[in-house]
Amino acid sequence: MRRLLIVAASVVALCGGQHSMAASPPPKIIIDSDFGTLNDDGQLLAIAAQLQARGRVEILGLTLVSGNKWLRQETAEALKSVERLGIAQQVGVYAGANYPLSHDLATVRAEQQMHPGGDGYLGAWSRPEPRSDADLVAPPDGYASHTELREQSAAEFIADSIRRHPGEVTILAIGPLTNIALAVRRHPEIVPMIGQIIYMGGAFDVAGNTTAAAEFNWWFDPQAAREVLGLPVRHVIFPLDVTDTVKIDKQVYDRVVYGAARDGIIARLFKQLNGYGYDGRNGFETNPAYSTDVWDTLTLAYLLDQGYARRTVQRWVEIDTRVGATNGRSIGHATAQPGLQPATIVERFDNRRFFDFYVDGLTAAVPVAPSPAYTVEGK
Structure with missing residues (x-):
């Protein structure tokens, strides 16, 4: 019985430590x-x-x-x-x-x-x-x-x-x-x-x-x-x-844009603002070798x-x-x-x-305001 109590006390102490950290x-x-x-x-x-x-x-x-x-x-x-x-x-x-x-x-x-x-x-x-x-x-x-x-x-x-x-x-x-x-x-x-x-x-x-x-x-x-x-x-x-x-490369870009959250507003904005580059032509969607810091x-x-x-x-x-x-x-x-x-x-x-x-930070579920009228024209 004493051994069980010692083990239980140890578990409580461990959990307590974890709880304190949390x-x-x-x-x-x-x-x-x-x-x-x-x-x-x-x-x-x-x-x-x-x-x-x-x-x-x-x-x-x-x-x-x-x-x-x-x-x-x-x-x-x-x-x-x-x-x-x-x-x-x-x-x-x-x-x-x-x-x-x-x-x-x-x-x-x-x-x-x-x-x-x-x-x-x-x-x-x-x-x-x-x-x-x-x-x-x-x-x-x-x-x-x-x-x-x-x-x-x-x-x-x-x-x-x-x-x-x-x-x-x-x-x-x-x-x-x-x-x-x-x-x-x-x-x-x-x-x-x-x-x-x-x-x-x-x-x-x-x-x-x-x-x-x-x-x-x-x-x-x-x-x-x-x-x-x-x-x-x-x-x-x-x-x-x-x-x-x-540097963000095409693989990272695809994880954000085409991953599980691809229908989310952040993924769509990320695609519009990074997929076509600062000039609207050279970006991840048009150039597989494109990268950005x-x-x-x-x-x-x-x-x-x-x-x-x-x-x-x-x-x-x-x-x-x-x-x-x-x-x-x-x-x-x-x-x-x-x-x-x-x-x-x-x-x-x-x-x-x-x-x-x-x-994870860009694709996990975050409470967002609905944007039903949002579209990415021509993309």
Whole structure:
């Protein structure tokens, strides 16, 4: 009898331990994003919504910053996205900075003319800024019907969230860093309360994409990047060094589009926005050799399991803010430097395991708003 009691006690202890682990609160995140319907930012939100439904993360809010597109266009797409995913009541959308702290159109054009290189991607700078709703491009399944922006600005929301949850908030910084810089400028007392910032940004030992020297997110607002990366908080960086090595290929694309959830809205949007490429002609549906990088969603996977990172290094990070060929360049020093903060830089990822996570997040059942009129014309 005593032996049975000991065994039973051991089982209870084991189950109790498992229950305690399961009962630990999910990580609290703010997604700070230059948002697009189902670009890398939109994909991260869709996966995060799935994780929230499973109780694995708590999305405090989605904050928007101009980058890939201008703020007004991003807002229209973000409002529809939270509505589409059925999380509009839980996850507020907060408008942030429309312009960077540094960089303006004249400087951008001068840099491109004098210092060509990279792929020349300029994001919002490559198109006219929308001045009214009439200038917007509607999401493929239409505008949000009942979801509105929250009144608070992105910077104020970030500051308030960190004050409410000191030490608990992870900011997934997957766009230019203007909102975070503004939050800290206005409320410097929040700095020691920030749990961590996980970035998609920078290029250290590989070429940049927008220019030969700089990755887009940090190039868009180098001053903000310099200020935020100089904060004495925990920094984890996913630069082009690793994102260049994690690519969606036709096999992964087919798993998302033609898998079990092929009739879902996310699969259909994924097909429309990735199947035909940025030019509408060269994509997974027309070119079997086509591929594209993943970028932002790596940050979310790492948040849940640091084991996805196969190789990391510690560097003290500096951002070049001089106007010219090196504007926005990220420099990683191997030893401590005065005035710089250390960061964990991810260099290699567990691609096979990550893509299981990625496909599951985009295809598993998520409560979504019905879209009976949705069609993909000509596709």
